[in-house]
Amino acid sequence: MGTYAPDPHALPAPWDGPRDSAGDSTGMDDRALLRHVLCTLEAGSVDTDTLVDVLLARFGSAGMALSAHPNDLDAVLGAYPSLSPMIATVREAALRLHRAYVRQGDALSGHQRVVDYLQAVMAHDSTEQFRVLFLDGEHRLIEDRIMGIGTVDQAPVYPREVMRRALDLDARILILAHNHPSGDPTPSAPDIQMTLHIQQVASVMGIHLHDHFVVGNGRSISFRKMGLI
Known part of the structure; x- marks a missing residue:
């Protein structure tokens, strides 16, 4: 992936854009979301923009990338072996949130x-x-x-x-x-x-x-x- 010089300002600030009635952000596109996640998980040590391009090309969207099978993630993130288990943790957290929503009420x-x-x-x-x-x-x-x-x-x-x-x-x-x-x-x-x-x-x-x-x-x-x- 070439030489990468960590950007001390690469870690984005917490999202402060518009939110809908459920509290979800509505102004962060897939590229911005993936970049935010990658910078948060591996601040200053990842060629973020290149990885975002690769993930979107492989999986099509931020949601599909973050919920991808670990084997598929390993194939894409081989140069950064610590990222795959971190994303798997994000995925498990999301699944538990989904389960909680499904269990609530009707x-x-x-x-x-x-x-x-x-x-x-x-x-x-x-x-x-x-x-x-x-x-x-x-x-x-x-x-x-x-x-x-x-x-x-x-x-x-x-x-x-x-x-x-x-x-x-x-x-x-x-x-x-x-x-x-x-x-x-x-x-x-x-x-x-x-x-x-x-x-x-x-x-x-x-x-x-x-x-x-x-x-x-x-x-x-x-x-x-x-x-x-």
């Missing part, structure tokens, strides 16, 4: 929060995983549980195990989710067949299947919105 009223959480936790996995959000009768999240981990294009799904866990938790509502490592969230015929099977079994047991999300890289689809359930 999970079914926060559709975008659920989608954002699933994107953060699943979109970058290089293998397919199947997870279930178990909700009580008041739409509150009881548990988010991975029920199957597979290969690059399939994960085992056992409806009886899903139902057994739902009964153990006294869950009344299910939200299914799985990722497509290819990045294309279009559901396959087996995805649809499996979902309808779980819906049928759940209905017999008095449990409502609310939705099934398929998560791609930056995109998600909802079976409910597509009219598939």
